[in-house]
Amino acid sequence: MSHPIAPAPARRPASTGSVSETSAAGGATEDAQLARRRMYRRRRIAAATVVAVLLALILGGVVYVSSALGAEVPAASPEVIDPAPVSQPAQPLVLPGTGEFAVAAVGREGLLAASESQAPMAIASIAKVVTALTVLQAHPVAAGEQGPGIEYTDADVDIYWDMVAQNGSVAPVSPGTTLSLKQSLEAMLLPSGNNYAISIANWAFGSEAAYVDAARAWLAEHGLAETVIADASGLSLENVSTPADLVKLGELALQEPALAAIVGEQAVDLPGVGRVENSNKLLGTHGVDGIKTGTTDDAANLLFSADYLVGESTVTVVGVVLGQATHAELRAQVAALLDSVAPGFREVEALAAGAKLATYRTPWGETATATAADGASVVVWSDTPVDVAVTAEPVALADAGEEVGVATVTAGSQVIEIPIRLERSIEDPGAWWRLTNPGALGAAAQPAG
Known part of the structure; x- marks a missing residue:
């Protein structure tokens, strides 16, 4: 009897090592993978950082370029050129040796010359200037006009004879005129x-007494504190004033057109009166064109005005000489005084048009000059100094002709301001200078103070 053959047992796979050896190999693999992951992460972080830096640099550059190209450029400070003061020698004067006097120029402060004594003196018919000004304030007469009519009566004829009896100066009057x-x-x-x-x-005013009240109010209103008026004619010796006050009075007279025209007349023909002549015999000589004589029993006085052409300007001199023995001596004193005063007025060119007054030098190498936009001439008296002070502002960018400052001409009380303008433009320095000069642009952007 045959027996079945039993199957051969399966073969176990060959072992590569122990259990511990296998676990170690697995752990090494995991470490390597972790290291690789860390390396990749570091590389990503580094790359991101590089990209971020590059982006920052690019963005910063863009911002800088944009900022630099749009920033304000620094202003250039001016180098100012102050012209030297102009001076003239003092004018010698021929002054009256007797009496009292004062002389001034209209529009100029103070007196040109005056006697040491300025005591009040009798002014005689110079008081009529106050009469005229007080009446014209109450009854104005426009230049070239005649004003209201005045009818003369027998009462005015009586006044005429009363003045004759007092040895006062008169002019004819007819009743009914x-x-x-x-x-x-x-x-x-x-x-x-x-x-x-x-x-x-x-x-x-209704009466001479009422006039005196009005005249004193007029004097107070115009600051003539050293002048006293006692009547309308000046016949009273109580009509007194000082030379300085009378100079002010003369200037006020010239400001009244109707009066200024009258005192310059040599003679006029009046209806019912006839021809009347000016008692001021200096009129028309030595530049004299006014104002009023005044005569007392002891003295001859003259309040005068004179005009002189100096360059293109007219200078008006107002003065008074009081207390001369005769009118002939008075005229000689006034003529000598005026003939010495007139040459003392001089026209001085203080500043020439186009004169260089400031220079600008920019940080980027441009140069521009600022010059006087116009010339300035002044009429000065005697040794009055003439000064020119220049003020110029810092300038960044500007067009040719732009005003950058002022030149101030001062001569006594006269002040003239002349603009200073750039001769050429100060232009933008361009992109290259802006990009390569961050420090200069930063300084320009800093707030002042």
Whole structure:
């Protein structure tokens, strides 16, 4: 009997090592994979950092370029050129050796010359200037006009004879005659008619006493504190003033057009009166064109004005000489004084048009000059100094012709301001300079102070 053959047992796979050896190999593989993952992460972080830095640099560059190209450029400070002061020698004057005097120029502060004594003195018919100004304030007469009419009566004839009896100066008057206010003032001022002074005061204010009150109020209003008025004609020796006050009075007279025209007249023909001549015999000589004589028993006085052409300007001199023995001596004193005063006014070129007054040098190498936009000439008296002070502002970018400062010309009380303008433009330095000069741009952006 045959027996079945048993199957051979399966073969076990060959072992490669122990269990511990297998576990160690697995752990090594995991470590390697972890190391690789860490390495890749570090590489990604490094790459991201590089990209971030590059992006920051690129963005920063863009911002810097944008900022630099749009930033303000630094301003250039000016190098100012101050012209040297101009001076003239003092003008020698021929001054009256007797009496009192003062002389000034209209529009200029102070007196050009004056006597040491400025005591009040009798002014005689110079008081009629106050009469005229007080009346004209109450009854204005426009330049070229005649003003209201004044009818003269027997009462005015009586005033005429009363003045004759007192040895006062007069002008003829006829009852029933009507003269305009301007004509009446001519009869009062030119021949120094005392009677017309009283008649005009009576017409304007009702009485001579009322006129005196009005005249004193007028004097106070105009600051003539050293002048006293006692009547309309000046006949009273109580009509007194100082030379300095009388110079102010003369300037006020010239400001009144109707009066200024009258005192410059040599003679006029008046209806019912005839021809009257100006008692001021210096009129028309030595530049004299006004104002009023005044005569007492002891002295001859003259309040005068004179005009002189100096360059393209007219200088008006106002003065007074009081207390001379005769009118001949008075005229000689005034003529000598004026002839010495007139040459003392000089026209001085203080600043020439186009004169270089400031220079600008920019940090990027541009140079621009600022010059006087116009010239300036001043009329000065005697040794009055003429000074030019230049003020110029810092400039960044500017066009040619732009005003960058001012030149101030000062001569006594005269002040003239002349603009300073750039001769050429100060232009932008361009992109390259802006990009390569961050420090200069940063300084320009800093707030002042």
